[in-house]
Amino acid sequence: AQSVTQLGSHVSVSEGALVLLRCNYSSSVPPYLFWYVQYPNQGLQLLLKYTSAATLVKGINGFEAEFKKSETSFHLTKPSAHMSDAAEYFCAVRAGGNEKLTFGTGTRLTIIP
Amino acid sequence: DTGVSQDPRHKITKRGQNVTFRCDPISEHNRLYWYRQTLGQGPEFLTYFQNEAQLEKSRLLSDRFSAERPKGSFSTLEIQRTEQGDSAMYLCASSLTDSRGAEAFFGQGTRLTVV
Numbered sequence: 001a002q003s004v005t006q007l008g009s010h011v012s013v014s015e016g017a018l019v020l021l022r023c024n025y026s027s028s029v030p031p032y033l034f035w036y037v038q039y040p041n042q043g044l045q046l047l048l049k050y051t052s053a054a055t056l057v058k059g060i061n062g063f064e065a066e067f068k069k070s071e072t073s074f075h076l077t078k079p080s081a082h083m084s085d086a087a088e089y090f091c092a093v094r095a096g097g098n099e100k101l102t103f104g105t106g107t108r109l110t111i112i113p
Numbered sequence: 114d115t116g117v118s119q120d121p122r123h124k125i126t127k128r129g130q131n132v133t134f135r136c137d138p139i140s141e142h143n144r145l146y147w148y149r150q151t152l153g154q155g156p157e158f159l160t161y162f163q164n165e166a167q168l169e170k171s172r173l174l175s176d177r178f179s180a181e182r183p184k185g186s187f188s189t190l191e192i193q194r195t196e197q198g199d200s201a202m203y204l205c206a207s208s209l210t211d212s213r214g215a216e217a218f219f220g221q222g223t224r225l226t227v228v
Contacts, residue, residue, distance in 0.1 A: 009153075034216060036219075041221075041222075041224070042222070043117070043119075043204055043219035043220050043221040043222050044156070044204070044206075044219040045219070046216045046217075046218070049216050090155050090156070092155075099144070099161055099168070099169065100146070100158040100161060100169065100171075101146075101148075101156075101217060102158070103155030103156050103157070104155050105153070106153075106154070106155050
């Protein structure tokens, strides 16, 4: 079975501050991990993905995430928050030949001017 | 190609009515997925197709739900005898078969409201 836990349903940061969104996964086999962003009334857009190559993955809009097997984590970071980063962020896992993505419950990111 | 397209974007229906949604995937993608997202939750898997074959269905997909993908191109999701609990965003996604973890590209979704 595969699952994802996102710690913190709401995160607020000041504009220009570090963004850290937490994701822990559970999988009995090496996983593929994804971060998606969703703006209101929109579909999901891929930010970045981990596919067992480099453990530090860089994505769009200045986001990056580090795969840590020992901690079963895949936290998303951005050095300096921008107002346009305000959105809902979802971590997802796919593993073991399972074709479906399993999503976390999401983290709503608010940027304080 | 403009990405995954879903129609309609919004649907309001009375309880007990049937509704049908359409998804047009990215043209070269052989896999197509349906997810459901309720308020404040992440998307939940419903079903997926590889070409025209429906390979997996979630237990969330009750007998009132049916999905098709004739000829391996567009797909339809039909909900019969809608209930208020069916109100949600229905998301379609497509991808290419890829052993290195190909990402799924999502459409903008169809928001269903059952009144």
